[in-house]
Amino acid sequence: MIAYDTISPGDELPELVTDEISRTTLALYAGASGDHNPIHIDIDFAKSAGMDDVFAHGMLSMAYLGRLLTGWVPQSAIKDFEVKFTSITQVNSKIICSGKVEEKFERDGKKILKLSVDAKDENGNIKIIGCAEIEFD
Amino acid sequence: MLNEADIGKKFPQVVADVEKGRLRFFAKAIGETDPIYTDEEAAKAAGYTSLPIPPTFIFCLKMDVPRPFENYENVGAPLEKILHGKQKFQYYKSVVAGDTLTFDSYIADIYHKKAGAMGFLVEQTKVTNQHSEHVADMISTLVVRQ
Numbered sequence: 001m002i003a004y005d006t007i008s009p010g011d012e013l014p015e016l017v018t019d020e021i022s023r024t025t026l027a028l029y030a031g032a033s034g035d036h037n038p039i040h041i042d043i044d045f046a047k048s049a050g051m052d053d054v055f056a057h058g059m060l061s062m063a064y065l066g067r068l069l070t071g072w073v074p075q076s077a078i079k080d081f082e083v084k085f086t087s088i089t090q091v092n093s094k095i096i097c098s099g100k101v102e103e104k105f106e107r108d109g110k111k112i113l114k115l116s117v118d119a120k121d122e123n124g125n126i127k128i129i130g131c132a133e134i135e136f137d
Numbered sequence: 138m139l140n141e142a143d144i145g146k147k148f149p150q151v152v153a154d155v156e157k158g159r160l161r162f163f164a165k166a167i168g169e170t171d172p173i174y175t176d177e178e179a180a181k182a183a184g185y186t187s188l189p190i191p192p193t194f195i196f197c198l199k200m201d202v203p204r205p206f207e208n209y210e211n212v213g214a215p216l217e218k219i220l221h222g223k224q225k226f227q228y229y230k231s232v233v234a235g236d237t238l239t240f241d242s243y244i245a246d247i248y249h250k251k252a253g254a255m256g257f258l259v260e261q262t263k264v265t266n267q268h269s270e271h272v273a274d275m276i277s278t279l280v281v282r283q
Contacts, residue, residue: 018168025166032159032166034200037216049217058221059193063167066192070171074183075231081192082225 002073004111004136013099013115016068021056021093029060056089061119061128068097068117073134083117083130093121111136138213138283139247139256148208151240153198160188160234167191187234195232195264195273196224199240212244214258214281222257223278230272237267245276256281
């Protein structure tokens with residue numbers, strides 16, 4: 001467990017770099033998540049919807065950001081986790097997840113950290129931006 | 138085409154069990170290697186009564202129905218037109234394997250941008266467990282190309 005007292009605004013979380021998102025990754029995520037939207041796994045459907053190819057589930061990248069958080073604090077400390085999906089993630093991308101402590105304060109006797117998080121591909125294109133609130137007893 | 142008259146509309150309730158096998162499959166799919174998500178002994182040593190669910194997995198169980206996208210189709214947001222715009226979770230209590238979750242969702246807002254070319258549907262979901270404890274809230278914003 002990270003010690004609250006040693007954390008300062010501006011501190012960065014250890015970066016998380018994923019494996020390449022292959023078509024197999026998308027098939028496994030579709031099955032495991034229950035999100036069977038064919039736009040992510042069926043190229044024929046994707047083309048009929050005007051896309052060149054299937055693309056990754058936004059929630060897969062949000063799950064990677066979840067790993068970034070739970071790799072840093074116990075999951076039970078995460079109280080709020082919010083993201084905006086800013087662009088589509090292509091097949092064969094790697095996702096790089098980053099986070100930074102933006103604020104540190106106390107509220108109702110609880111010690112709170114506010115984090116900013118984002119997920120980029122290996123070319124630096126932002127896929128997701130968001131924030132999270134962590135609470136220590 | 139989304140219609141503002143659907144604001145407030147409730148979607149059918151979903152009830153889903155949290156299963157260990159499914160959690161292990163999800164951990165594999167997202168590359169999660171922390172043993173607390175796959176090994177019950179490790180989870181117990183970390184203070185959980187069984188495998189905890191990863192932060193975003195709670196979103197997945199709501200789709201455990203035969204036609205999960207039907208609700209959106211019924212309000213003018215067909216599958217081939219929708220993109221996930223935003224997602225928010227607020228967590229109040231831990232959820233572990235063996236729990237049964239109930240999802241109550243409604244349309245919190247509908248609005249348009251770009252002279253009506255883009256529609257936005259905001260769905261709010263309250264999640265409760267088998268003890269009627271409020272464990273989480275989820276807010277999803279879908280973007281609909283119209």
